[in-house]
Amino acid sequence: MLTLKFIQENKDEVIQRLKIKNFDAAGIVDEIINLDNQRKATQVEVETFQAEMNGLSKKIGELFKSGKAAEANEAKARTGELKENIKGLDAKLSEITSQLDEQLVQLPNLPNEIVPPGKGEDDNVVVKSGGEMPVLNNAVPHWDLIKKYDIIDFELGTKITGAGFPVYKGKGARLQRALINFFLDEADKAGYEEVLPPLLVNEDSGFGTGQLPDKEGQMYHATADNLYLIPTAEVPVTNLYRDVILKGSELPIRNCAYSACFRREAGSWGAHVRGLNRLHQFDKVEIVQVAHPTKSYEILDAMVAHVQTIVEKLELPWRLLRLCGGDISFTSALTYDYEVYSAAQERWLEVSSVSNFENYQANRLKLRFKEEGEKKAQLAHTLNGSALALPRIMAAILENNQCAEGIRIPKVLVPYTGFDIIN
Template sequence: MLTLRQIQDNKEGVIERLKIKGFDATDLVEQIIALDNKRKNTQSESDGLQAEMNALSKSIGQMYKDGKAEEAIAAKAKTASLKEQIKELTSTLETTEQELQNLVVLLPNLPHESVPVGKGAEDNVVVREGGVIPPLKDALPHWELAKKYNLIDFELGVKLTGAGFPVYRGKGAKLQRALIQFFLEEATKAGFEEIMPPLMVNEDSGFGTGQLPDKEGQMYHVGVDNLYLIPTAEVPVTNIYRDVILNASQLPIKNCAYSACFRREAGSYGKDVRGLNRLHQFDKVEIVQVAHPAKSYEVLEEMVAHVQSLVEKLQLPWRILRLCGGDLSFTSALTFDFEVFSAAQKRWLEVSSVSNFESFQANRLKLRFKEDGEKKTRLAHTLNGSALALPRIVAALLENNQFEGGIRIPKVLIPFCGFEVID
């Protein structure tokens, strides 16, 4: 959430920057500024009346002592009138603040100055790439390989739950577990503290990281208890620091977490959702950092380098994209997407997004820090990234490593899964 100071101090700048995201904020910003001015004026008027009432209340006793009973009675009547006026102003202030909050949360985060202009995925910019695309002929797609080697049962998932909820079995299940363990071990080596979070969160947590109200339709809602199944471990892990004041010496804070993730993916259809390409439930290891504002873009580079090391160790052909404004999420200031190449589908598959949210989430979370020896607090910066999401990684691993006799396992995973070949 943008701060009111950001909006008031740089109205035109906010409007112009949000155009990069394809968002016309002109009317909304004007409404926010008008309400904020109303809030300030109402608060100022209320404070003035409160000071007047306090002064009168203190003088009434002295009036009685001085034999000025009529003046004291008049002062009492005046304080009663002031009290009613303050009550009305307080009610107006509460209503204005709520209206203001409802409007401010509709504004997306400002894109970083390095975000390229563009409307969608076709305008994203390739930053760098690596690895070798395997020269396979007649390669089978992962959904056929999964069936051939009894790794993933998509039809059984439909029977048990519905489309988008696959059942992993045998070596397919072990490969999932191996990838999770590998990603967690790599994160631990990089200094991330492992967290095992809840898989459901409350409304405050959903609001804190920006899923509510923006992405409410994409989350599974448990209506009776008013809880939401998490779309990513980012939500509970980042919310650990909601309503927390940190010391600058504690930054950066580095957490990682494995979790199942749940997404409704409403409106998804077509060839791009076959097999593991788009699921309602999937596994992911997430990395999260809380950083000092002066260092958050250094932290972002470190996180991008960490994810790059993972795809390199898995020996997958990869590329990194800087997302354009039109493809940037509501909450992100700058995002780098990682894609790996699918040898059978002959296309790039997104497997990670690494983002800096600057102070946008922190303002919602009331996540602040203060420099050692100082009383004044500042908003921290939050960052997160997939490291990694499993479904499309598994898809690429199966497709790219197939040979006539089976599927080879990357060397780095063999100690975790206990076998070298799927056959």
């Protein structure tokens, strides 16, 4: 979340920049500043009463020793009054702080100055593109191909769990595992240390990365234990550094993680979510970095370039988008999306988002670092990206590589699959 100091010192800038996200922040910002001023004034009252009480406490013993019992008793009575006053002010301070926190979490992160204005995905900006567009006659969509070759079964998944939980079979399962291992190996080559995190997180973890409060109801909630199934490995991996003060020399920290991901995707329907295009459970390899504030945008560019190398090795046509204010996430300052082209569906499919959150998550996480010789710690920057999400990559591979003999496997994956065609 945004820091109180920044909001107090940059009120107009906060309001203006959040307009790029189509967010009217004026009322909330005014309320935050008002509550913060109340908090500070109340804290001053507490400290004033506390100082008076401490002074009286020292005098009471001296007054009794000097035989001034009446004055000593008056001082004791006054300390009693002060204790009650402080108790009441502490309760008031707690209430103000609670209200302040409630308002702070409603403010999105500020968009970077290069985030274009816009209402939604149609206003995103194409930065660049690459790869050869496949030329296919009578291309078959992946939801028909998986039935023809019996490699993914949605009906079995529906029987076992429900819609949006497919069962991968035979060469489909091996291709899925091949993609996971390939993505992890590429991350390892790029200097990311692999971790294998839990698939459920507590409220503090969900709050730390901005998934909670869950305004859109997209997280699965295990209510008996008050735990949440992760929507992405970003959540547990970034939370490895919650309430931590790092050394400046440790930055940047690079982690990658494979995990299953769970999203309710409430309100999703239509042809654009058919088959593998949108699932409730899917696999993804995530890359996460904790960075020095002066280096985070340089690191963002490197993360974007890393994803590009992967889609190029998979021989998929791709394009890179800079998300507009209306499509960027609540917590992100700048996001780039990679899309690959689906020959059978004749449309672009999002397969990766790479984002810089600046210090927005770090402030919630209390994730800080301290340079050598400095007394004061400062907030780090956090970044993450999909490298890659599997379902639409799988869909594009199946659709773009179909031929008379079956479905060709991209050369880079053959050492992982052990076969070069699905037939």
